[in-house]
Amino acid sequence: MPNSQSIPGNGHSFREAPEPRIVGFFCTWCTYLAADLAGTSRIKYAPNVRVVRVMCSGRIDPQFVLDAFANGADGVLIGGCHPGDCHYQEGNYNCLRRARLLKRVLEQLGIEEERFRVEWISAAEGDRVRQVIDDMVEKLRALGPLRMQKPMPLVNIVTPEHALEEVCV
Amino acid sequence: MTQEKPKIAFYWCASCGGCEEAVVDLAEGTLDVVAAVDIVFWPVALDFKRHHVEEMPDGSILATFLNGAIRTSEQEEMAKLLRRKSKLLVAFGSCSHLGGIPGLANFFARDGILQAVYFDAATTENPEHVLPGSGGNNGHGELTLPYFSDRVRALDQVVEVDYYVPGCPPLPKIITRALTTLLGDHLPEKGSVLAPDEALCTECPRKDSKPEKIALKAFKRPQEILIDETQCLLAQGLLCLGPATRAGCEAPCILGNMPCTGCCGAPGRVRDQGAKALSAIASLVDSQDQQEIDAVLASIPDPAGTFYRYSLPRSLLTYKHNA
Numbered sequence: 001m002p003n004s005q006s007i008p009g010n011g012h013s014f015r016e017a018p019e020p021r022i023v024g025f026f027c028t029w030c031t032y033l034a035a036d037l038a039g040t041s042r043i044k045y046a047p048n049v050r051v052v053r054v055m056c057s058g059r060i061d062p063q064f065v066l067d068a069f070a071n072g073a074d075g076v077l078i079g080g081c082h083p084g085d086c087h088y089q090e091g092n093y094n095c096l097r098r099a100r101l102l103k104r105v106l107e108q109l110g111i112e113e114e115r116f117r118v119e120w121i122s123a124a125e126g127d128r129v130r131q132v133i134d135d136m137v138e139k140l141r142a143l144g145p146l147r148m149q150k151p152m153p154l155v156n157i158v159t160p161e162h163a164l165e166e167v168c169v
Numbered sequence: 170m171t172q173e174k175p176k177i178a179f180y181w182c183a184s185c186g187g188c189e190e191a192v193v194d195l196a197e198g199t200l201d202v203v204a205a206v207d208i209v210f211w212p213v214a215l216d217f218k219r220h221h222v223e224e225m226p227d228g229s230i231l232a233t234f235l236n237g238a239i240r241t242s243e244q245e246e247m248a249k250l251l252r253r254k255s256k257l258l259v260a261f262g263s264c265s266h267l268g269g270i271p272g273l274a275n276f277f278a279r280d281g282i283l284q285a286v287y288f289d290a291a292t293t294e295n296p297e298h299v300l301p302g303s304g305g306n307n308g309h310g311e312l313t314l315p316y317f318s319d320r321v322r323a324l325d326q327v328v329e330v331d332y333y334v335p336g337c338p339p340l341p342k343i344i345t346r347a348l349t350t351l352l353g354d355h356l357p358e359k360g361s362v363l364a365p366d367e368a369l370c371t372e373c374p375r376k377d378s379k380p381e382k383i384a385l386k387a388f389k390r391p392q393e394i395l396i397d398e399t400q401c402l403l404a405q406g407l408l409c410l411g412p413a414t415r416a417g418c419e420a421p422c423i424l425g426n427m428p429c430t431g432c433c434g435a436p437g438r439v440r441d442q443g444a445k446a447l448s449a450i451a452s453l454v455d456s457q458d459q460q461e462i463d464a465v466l467a468s469i470p471d472p473a474g475t476f477y478r479y480s481l482p483r484s485l486l487t488y489k490h491n492a
């Protein structure tokens with residue numbers, strides 16, 4: 001597990017404090033500014049997100065998302081401009097197309113739906129950043145830490161308990 | 170004193186035998202290869218045993234071409250033995266390179282697979298609930314079976330690999346080129362895939378018909394449409410993985426009017442073929458509305474199986490060296 005700074009749970013083992021870790025990819029024109037606004041407005045939200053600033057949500061390669069999960073993220077949050085508002089016209093639509101397909105692939109790889117989320121948050125919506133992050137943290141807390149390489153059980157076959165316990169990272 | 174010919178070995182692990190066939194398919198080319206080298210181990214064609222390999226000094230084989238993925242403890246042992254005995258270990262074919270078709274088994278847990286194969290399959294009759302396993306003695310010694318491990322691994326997830334020969338199976342052209350390279354004086358950088366480092370589209374016979382922008386309202390399966398033999402297959406709505414697949418094969422599938430399924434893996438800068446293929450395909454959807462996008466994408470029934478057809482064990486999410 002990569003070590004990192006000040007989020008609750010670090011320094012403790014996952015068993016004691018399973019605090020979810022979220023990697024956020026925020027578009028520099030909207031969601032990143034909204035997070036900034038939340039900060040300057042002193043809005044409090046869960047400190048579980050590490051934000052990566054990108055020029056456009058359309059720049060987010062599905063490989064980034066897989067990388068985040070592979071390196072210990074329990075959830076990935078993408079923040080982009082509202083439909084019609086993309087600084088580059090089409091970027092957020094391309095993000096949406098990829099995300100819809102990626103979500104299905106992630107599910108086939110055993111990663112629950114709630115762990116991967118796309119939200120449109122404009123630069124003015126500081127409070128929406130709080131709502132989305134708090135809500136996602138709560139859902140991830142209920143799910144528990146992501147157990148990498150959890151195999152999909154065979155369709156219609158009861159997989160023995162210990163097979164599902166397998167954790168490889 | 171005559172100069173000794175370089176020693177070459179071939180071996181197979183979790184594979185279908187197609188890669189062995191591919192070596193034989195070199196036809197007259199095989200004779201040249203045989204004349205240039207000494208084949209010291211090739212279970213499918215020559216009667217050498219494991220102890221022959223064990224008796225060789227370490228590093229005495231110039232190159233071992235190993236095809237097939239690694240699933241059982243026996244395969245792992247042989248991979249480690251051949252690694253020790255060879256100067257160069259070459260992962261030959263998709264299974265060895267990326268995990269290949271056997272790698273799709275990583276969608277399922279080990280126990281689920283055994284359960285399905287030995288108990289639940291419609292064609293299985295196993296009233297005594299026997300699972301193959303070690304134990305018992307037939308009077309000549311203890312009976313043992315190799316262990317069926319939790320996961321299918323690509324060769325480089327088990328031992329260090331020097332070069333990769335891609336393809337399912339590798340085409341004669343790629344094999345000949347790889348052999349010539351390895352027997353020549355200038356070895357490429359360790360870890361190279363011995364094929365051009367660019368996307369298949371660059372050498373596709375239909376590349377001129379690929380439109381500037383492709384926008385699709387549905388994806389089609391080959392049996393659902395009458396395929397135009399001259400037009401770009403992606404533009405016709407077929408899931409052609411050419412954009413995310415390495416060149417070098419010269420597109421025999423497309424010449425046969427079938428879309429590329431991605432067997433040669435991705436070009437070098439791509440770390441996850443499935444993710445890149447997914448990205449390329451999803452961007453073609455002609456809609457800005459989430460519901461409509463979902464409806465278009467629903468025409469891809471098994472996205473993970475499609476995009477990771479040959480590379481699931483090497484996906485970023487399951488990849489773990491020497492796991």
